Amino acid sequence: GAGVSQSPSNKVTEKGKDVELRCDPISGHTALYWYRQRLGQGLEFLIYFQGNSAPDKSGLPSDRFSAERTGESVSTLTIQRTQQEDSAVYLCASSPSARAGEKLFFGSGTQLSVL
Amino acid sequence: QQQVKQSPQSLIVQKGGISIINCAYENTAFDYFPWYQQFPGKGPALLIAIRPDVSEKKEGRFTISFNKSAKQFSLHIMDSQPGDSATYFCAAGGNQFYFGTGTSLTVIP
Numbered sequence: 389g390a391g392v393s394q395s396p397s398n399k400v401t402e403k404g405k406d407v408e409l410r411c412d413p414i415s416g417h418t419a420l421y422w423y424r425q426r427l428g429q430g431l432e433f434l435i436y437f438q439g440n441s442a443p444d445k446s447g448l449p450s451d452r453f454s455a456e457r458t459g460e461s462v463s464t465l466t467i468q469r470t471q472q473e474d475s476a477v478y479l480c481a482s483s484p485s486a487r488a489g490e491k492l493f494f495g496s497g498t499q500l501s502v503l
Numbered sequence: 504q505q506q507v508k509q510s511p512q513s514l515i516v517q518k519g520g521i522s523i524i525n526c527a528y529e530n531t532a533f534d535y536f537p538w539y540q541q542f543p544g545k546g547p548a549l550l551i552a553i554r555p556d557v558s559e560k561k562e563g564r565f566t567i568s569f570n571k572s573a574k575q576f577s578l579h580i581m582d583s584q585p586g587d588s589a590t591y592f593c594a595a596g597g598n599q600f601y602f603g604t605g606t607s608l609t610v611i612p
Contacts, residue, residue, distance in 0.1 A: 436599060
């Protein structure tokens, strides 16, 4: 596709369940970012991947959150034992590289609701 | 610690007026300052960006003013239009980007 694709677009889950969110970046983009956007709030940095380098996980809020990326393609964000405070829109973005000045291309996000 | 502080939280402007959104950052190592525009149900999209070696950048009706010594930058939207109604986020960083909390802009016809 032409843009960053995220799936599912909406996810409703019960407290305590695990969820997996998927991001397909733009082909050829080496950098991939995950952000969390709570209702009415800004974008909270979670993690970023750059090529084959070790990912920067400094933004992950707890050990219930993890993310993986296969090469320079698909990434999955996994939230274990979901809590109500995890309810948010999870946005994925990619860019041609992680150099300063590179434009981030965002997907439309996954709206996660934890009941 | 919030890396980027943004104000105001919301803004209402008459059509044709000037919209001004302000941001301040903490880390002097940041060297890229973009503004993103987000419409409901969509991801943010890059609007305009500036590097710290210039004090102003203009693209059409959108201007970024940058004050390196004060660690502040602002977005000015001239001749605001109803189609500009959206949420605007400032960001700062290098390899990582930290975003402000967003400003909801409403332009009244």
